[in-house]
Amino acid sequence: MVSESTHDVKSTGIRERLGEFCYSAGLLSPLQRVRSWWHKDLRILAYHRVMPLPDPDSYDFDMELISATPEGFREQMLLVKERYRPMRLSDVAAAIDAGHALPPDTVVITFDDGYDDNYHIAFPILQELGIPATFFVSTGHIDSGRPYAYDWLVHMILMTGAARLELPELGMDMPMPVGRAARRALATSVLDHMKEISALAQAGMIRRLEKEWHMPSDAAVPADCRPMTWDQLREMHAAGLEIGSHGVNHWMLSKLPLDELEREVRDSRDALLRELGPMPLLMSYPVGSNRAFDRQVIEVTRSAGFDVACSYISGTNPQPAANRYSLYRLAVERYIGKRWFAAMLTMPGLINHPTPAHLATSDEAPSCSH
Incomplete structure (x- = not known):
């Protein structure tokens, strides 16, 4: 819509x-x-x-x-x-x-x-x-x-069924919010914090989440x-x-x-x-x-x-x-x-x-x- x-x-x-x-x-x-x-x-x-x-x-x-x-x-x-x-x-x-x-x-x-x-x-x-x-x-x-990795990370946080967001790379471990607005706010915070770690560590963290959440970015790319x-x-x-x-x-x-x-x-x-x-x-x-x-x-x-x-x-x-x-x-x-x-x-x-x-x-x- x-x-x-x-x-x-x-x-x-x-x-x-x-x-x-x-x-x-x-x-x-x-x-x-x-x-x-x-x-x-x-x-x-x-x-x-x-x-x-x-x-x-x-x-x-x-x-x-x-x-x-x-x-x-x-x-x-x-x-x-x-x-x-x-x-x-x-x-x-x-x-x-x-x-x-x-x-x-x-x-x-x-x-x-x-x-x-x-x-x-x-x-x-x-x-x-x-x-x-x-x-x-x-x-x-x-x-x-x-898809671009940062945008795919936002997508995964918005769409995952995982109960918790566990990011030891960033020292973050918290329950996954239910509402879409709260998840967007969380994704913004994750993007900001991850930019303090190395680029290769960022890429590794995103690949790990893709695997753990079964959301591979190399599947069919959404039109959006x-x-x-x-x-x-x-x-x-x-x-x-x-x-x-x-x-x-x-x-x-x-x-x-x-x-x-x-x-x-x-x-x-x-x-x-x-x-x-x-x-x-x-x-x-x-x-x-x-x-x-x-x-x-x-x-x-x-x-x-x-x-x-x-x-x-x-x-x-x-x-x-x-x-x-x-x-x-x-x-x-x-x-x-x-x-x-x-x-x-x-x-x-x-x-x-x-x-x-x-x-x-x-x-x-x-x-x-x-």
Whole structure:
């Protein structure tokens, strides 16, 4: 069951009320003009999934990955096209290389993971409106068609008949809640806690649960959790959209031993070049918080030939050349309406939600989330 209504809307705070006021008062256009003269920063929007909003009581996967409904996404892209300058991420890299300033009000559209609704829903809208975008895909999931591990973990917690949740890897052992909302909250807590352990330990924990709960991710993949295929990506690439790396297995790169880190980065690069041909090399770090990448990840990414890399840290990029391997992005969430979205693009420093404190902002270190 799906619904086009936003029945699980996040309650608004002072930032959202300020944005609503500025939109209603007609202040956003003059504020944008002033800001584009005064503050020439790069905005990069981060999406995951575009799909009709499902009923959380019957939807068996992670609601937090839904960025917009089809109608909402089209409305957002119309606003970007009418009021901003959509730009390819590779053109940003080329401008950095040439030492050229970016045009005022530059906006880059990006997607993480590689769900097939990106092809079925987002791609036609972008194509219709002539807006460029970059899709960062985890190549191992494109190869196998298997669901993404974090989303499958949420699915298992929502659907298992197990009486207890026993996760010695995280020091967690508790009765399994009965209600769907309580299970969703528990899944969110598990996802947060597991990101403190190594990526290989995360993968091992998920595989153990699949076996113990008899819920293998290599069985028939539900339609609600399906990755794109290489044929779909080839069609999108041929239409002018950019395809970038999101690793092979969607593992947190900073949580890997060096040899596994190098394999994740280089194998994802090689898969893209093998399947899609020569292209600019663009990276988005899986998870993307300051827990997910560090100096070593940046150096491996740069050494593998990638031109730029995106984090999932909230913010804009006043000097993209200074943090080209840890670019900030503005996450778009399913509860963000038209007015909130417009205000976020106009006044990102005031309207978007901050993330944990940034680290150093240099080419040698990550500026410091999923």
